[in-house]
Amino acid sequence: MKLLTAVAGLVVAVESAALAPLGSQFQNAPQSVLSLGESNPSKPPNILFVITDDQDLGLDSISYTPLIEKHLRQKGTFFRNHFVTTALCCPSRVSLWTGRQAHNTNVTDVNPPYGGYPKFVERGFNDNFLPVWLQEAGYDTYYTGKLFNAHTVENYHSPHVNGFNGSDFLMDPYTYSYMNSTYQRHKEAPVSYEGRHTTDVITEKALGFLDDALDGERPFFVAVAPVAPHSNVDPRSIEKGKVFMTAPIPLERHAHLFQDVKVPRTPNFNPDEPSGASWIRNLPQQNQSQIDYNDHFYRSRLRALQGVDELVDSLVSRLEESGQLDNTYIIYTSDNGFHIGQHRLPPGKTCGFEEDIRVPLFIRGPGVPEGYVQESVTTHIDLAPTIFNLAGIPPRSDFDGTAIPVVPNFGGARHEHVTVEFWGRAVMEGIHSEIGPGGSTMIANNTYKSVRLLGEGYNLYYSVWCNNDHELYDLSVSHHMEDIYVFICPANKLLDGSLSIAQPVSPSNQEDGPLLLGRSLTQTINRLDALLLVLKSCQGVTCIDPWNVLHPEESVRSLRDALSKEHDLFYQVQPRVSFDWCDAGYVIEAEGPQEPLTSRYGVSWDVWV
Numbered sequence: 383m384k385l386l387t388a389v390a391g392l393v394v395a396v397e398s399a400a401l402a403p404l405g406s407q408f409q410n411a412p413q414s415v416l417s418l419g420e421s422n423p424s425k426p427p428n429i430l431f432v433i434t435d436d437q438d439l440g441l442d443s444i445s446y447t448p449l450i451e452k453h454l455r456q457k458g459t460f461f462r463n464h465f466v467t468t469a470l471c472c473p474s475r476v477s478l479w480t481g482r483q484a485h486n487t488n489v490t491d492v493n494p495p496y497g498g499y500p501k502f503v504e505r506g507f508n509d510n511f512l513p514v515w516l517q518e519a520g521y522d523t524y525y526t527g528k529l530f531n532a533h534t535v536e537n538y539h540s541p542h543v544n545g546f547n548g549s550d551f552l553m554d555p556y557t558y559s560y561m562n563s564t565y566q567r568h569k570e571a572p573v574s575y576e577g578r579h580t581t582d583v584i585t586e587k588a589l590g591f592l593d594d595a596l597d598g599e600r601p602f603f604v605a606v607a608p609v610a611p612h613s614n615v616d617p618r619s620i621e622k623g624k625v626f627m628t629a630p631i632p633l634e635r636h637a638h639l640f641q642d643v644k645v646p647r648t649p650n651f652n653p654d655e656p657s658g659a660s661w662i663r664n665l666p667q668q669n670q671s672q673i674d675y676n677d678h679f680y681r682s683r684l685r686a687l688q689g690v691d692e693l694v695d696s697l698v699s700r701l702e703e704s705g706q707l708d709n710t711y712i713i714y715t716s717d718n719g720f721h722i723g724q725h726r727l728p729p730g731k732t733c734g735f736e737e738d739i740r741v742p743l744f745i746r747g748p749g750v751p752e753g754y755v756q757e758s759v760t761t762h763i764d765l766a767p768t769i770f771n772l773a774g775i776p777p778r779s780d781f782d783g784t785a786i787p788v789v790p791n792f793g794g795a796r797h798e799h800v801t802v803e804f805w806g807r808a809v810m811e812g813i814h815s816e817i818g819p820g821g822s823t824m825i826a827n828n829t830y831k832s833v834r835l836l837g838e839g840y841n842l843y844y845s846v847w848c849n850n851d852h853e854l855y856d857l858s859v860s861h862h863m864e865d866i867y868v869f870i871c872p873a874n875k876l877l878d879g880s881l882s883i884a885q886p887v888s889p890s891n892q893e894d895g896p897l898l899l900g901r902s903l904t905q906t907i908n909r910l911d912a913l914l915l916v917l918k919s920c921q922g923v924t925c926i927d928p929w930n931v932l933h934p935e936e937s938v939r940s941l942r943d944a945l946s947k948e949h950d951l952f953y954q955v956q957p958r959v960s961f962d963w964c965d966a967g968y969v970i971e972a973e974g975p976q977e978p979l980t981s982r983y984g985v986s987w988d989v990w991v
């Protein structure tokens with residue numbers, strides 16, 4: 383379809399991006415690192431994957447786990463710019479285990495109709511996700527802990543989860559009940575562990591599966607998904623229809639720790655002026671009892687993480703005793719981040735702030751540099767491709783991500799963006815969580831699309847909400863600081879929260895106001911909006927190299943390239959990201975324009991200006 387768009391008296395030839403062939407610009411696909419694991423070329427490496435629940439990077443949780451520090455951070459690589467793409471357990475986990483953005487899984491919530499285990503099954507992923515693929519590639523696969531939400535004592539067998547040689551899943555509604563969890567093993571009936579701490583239970587199960595895996599002939603993938611430091615949930619509150627989440631419960635031997643520790647008082651902690659957009663901007667400042675509770679909540683999370691720290695230590699020791707440690711990649715991460723008190727928020731996730739979307743990622747294993755800090759932007763969507771790469775399996779074309787650079791001189795394609803997306807309700811946690819309408823702990827219309835962009839000379843977060851609020855933050859203010867939590871979003875400096883970008887601007891005022899890479903905010907926003915338009919409906923390679931959708935025959939590969947003056951008109955005429963209404967799920971009709979215009983013929987746009 384060829385469109386003729388009249389702009390400012392000029393006629394510009396543009397073509398719908400839908401017809402543009404998806405680029406084959408990734409000729410230099412990531413090389414497998416297998417060749418580096420020279421010790422045993424005939425046997426692919428093992429993979430041990432540990433995923434915690436709701437563990438932040440931004441609130442500095444990783445400074446309180448000395449054993450993880452010793453085994454993973456010092457013996458491996460810390461990916462300090464690692465992000466999740468949807469800051470909520472179930473969507474994030476489904477994205478992780480399928481290698482797809484949530485808009486391509488349509489598992490966007492924790493419960494049906496938009497999410498949860500039933501939605502995962504309905505979408506066909508039970509036959510089409512990482513453990514199934516790994517088994518096909520010759521791996522023995524094991525899993526214990528939380529897999530997805532709404533995976534319950536009622537539905538665990540209809541159908542059973544595919545793809546695992548051994549499994550022992552935490553079951554809803556007891557998943558987050560630290561002292562009364564229920565696990566469901568293989569195809570057996572669920573078993574209650576009333577009175578035992580869930581981290582002790584999972585440690586036994588994880589070591590058991592690791593032993594099984596070590597006994598096998600084939601390489602293994604063992605995933606361990608403890609519930610800490612997620613909030614504790616009393617199942618009786620779920621029965622009453624009101625999920626009530628309270629501070630996590632540590633093992634008794636850790637309950638006394640960190641008595642003087644408090645939530646880091648970054649400038650965005652309970653600020654005097656409201657911050658953020660949409661409903662967040664209306665939050666009242668928290669009073670002293672709420673602040674004290676938040677500090678208690680924070681300490682409880684750090685204490686609950688001590689059990690995970692010891693779990694990792696046990697797993698590493700077992701691998702070491704077996705002689706397999708040197709042929710095993712250990713990956714440690716979390717399903718999403720967490721905020722406590724920033725922007726006046728009660729404890730929780732579901733937001734696009736740094737605290738919510740940045741999570742720890744450590745990888746150690748054959749060829750992975752020790753004590754190294756990797757700066758490249760990486761996301762959870764990249765993890766399935768990364769595991770494929772480590773296992774020597776060619777990438778799938780439906781992967782929305784690309785293998786991350788785990789070894790030096792890694793030849794893969796890199797990206798500077800993170801596609802952040804969310805649909806539905808924000809969820810508040812803790813005893814001061816009933817701030818929604820009618821005392822609800824949920825707030826509707828928490829639907830937004832964002833792009834997080836980190837490149838040379840820029841560090842941005844641009845967001846469009848379903849009520850069409852816009853946000854743009856320059857997060858570079860503290861780029862030169864070493865402390866990771868200070869590095870993260872210290873003030874969330876709002877460049878211009880109320881800027882209306884619906885109107886094309888006239889050239890005369892284009893370079894007024896603050897500059898970014900020498901260009902005005904308007905010019906920058908024009909680019910960011912077009913980029914977001916591509917990313918919010920991208921698939922496969924277009925998620926990895928979105929600039930190529932906009933410039934199929936040009937050499938634009940970054941915001942910096944796109945900001946070139948010759949592209950001003952092209953970005954000015956783009957349709958804008960917008961919503962027609964706020965929906966609770968991925969309802970395309972509510973989500974405004976889907977396709978950008980694309981410069982098809984390599985025409986230099988300045989000839990038109």
Ligand SMILES: *[C@@H]1O[C@H](CO)[C@@H](O)[C@H](O)[C@H]1NC(C)=O
Nearest residue numbers: 517521522523546547598599
């Ligand atoms: C694990 O499951 C796969 C697929 O069913 C099978 O081929 C393999 O033999 C199993 N491994 C073990 C140790 O039973």
Ligand SMILES: *[C@@H]1O[C@H](CO)[C@@H](O)[C@H](O)[C@H]1NC(C)=O
Nearest residue numbers: 556562563564573574575576
């Ligand atoms: C623990 O969970 C079981 C179900 O597995 C339930 O019957 C029991 O009442 C629970 N105990 C407590 C103290 O909540």
Ligand SMILES: *[C@@H]1O[C@H](CO)[C@@H](O)[C@H](O)[C@H]1NC(C)=O
Nearest residue numbers: 668669670671672673813814
């Ligand atoms: C702080 O606010 C909470 C929630 O509105 C309220 O329950 C509590 O009494 C307040 N505490 C103080 C000290 O004002």
Ligand SMILES: *[C@@H]1O[C@H](CO)[C@@H](O)[C@H](O)[C@H]1NC(C)=O
Nearest residue numbers: 826827848849962963964965
């Ligand atoms: C949420 O969005 C819907 C649809 O856009 C709107 O009708 C409703 O008033 C909004 N609710 C709130 C609490 O803003």
Ligand SMILES: *[C@@H]1O[C@H](CO)[C@@H](O)[C@H](O)[C@H]1NC(C)=O
Nearest residue numbers: 488489495496967968969970
């Ligand atoms: C996603 O799932 C919801 C709920 O089933 C459905 O209404 C919606 O149309 C789906 N979205 C897409 C893009 O398929």
